Amino acid sequence: MIFATPHTAAITDGRTLVLLDPETGTAVLPGGKPESRDQGDPASTLRREADEEAAARLGTPLLIGHVADPARPRSCLRYAAALTGIGPTRPDPATGTTYTRILATPEQAVSLFDWGPHTSRQLAAVHQARQRLGIPRAARQAVTELTGTTSW
Structure with missing residues (x-):
């Protein structure tokens, strides 16, 4: 999960970045497969994939665990990071x-x-990662679409 950390009067937001496929409505998290330019560093893979898929800039990624893929003999690493900006x-x-x-x-x-x-x-x-990253629990609020360039 990638957490939004915009500050308004020094209050951290705490929401999560989610990507929706515009054709199917399927929700996905930024991420993907390592490439040689990631030099074997999963955090570099996350940063690259978040930039490619969402034009997202991240703080330092934190490993929060893994999820087994029941369809294949593999697991997917799960990271969390503060969202520091969004490009177009x-x-x-x-x-x-x-x-x-x-x-x-x-x-x-x-x-x-x-x-x-x-x-x-x-x-x-997610909540353990939020606490470890120093991000408070998000208040109840409507889902917000990110359409432009923003930094926090």
Whole structure:
């Protein structure tokens, strides 16, 4: 999960960046497969993928665990980082998809995913990461679409 950390009167927001496929409405988190230019560093992969898919700039990524892929013999690493800025929307170079970028509370975000019985553990990991990153719990609020360039 990537947390938004905009400051208004020194109050941190605490919402999560979620990407929506404009054709299917499917929710995804920024991320992807390592490339040689990442030099074997998963945090570099996350930074690159967040930039490619969402034009997002991140603080220091924090490893929060992994999720097993029941369809394949692999796991996906899960990282969290503070969202420090968003650039203008553009197509993901790997897929050509220009995602709709939204900010949602972690509870709203997990409701968009089909994580089945792992949902409660995912949400607990998000809140642990939020605490470790020093980000307060997000207040209840409407989901917000990010359409322009913003930095926090």
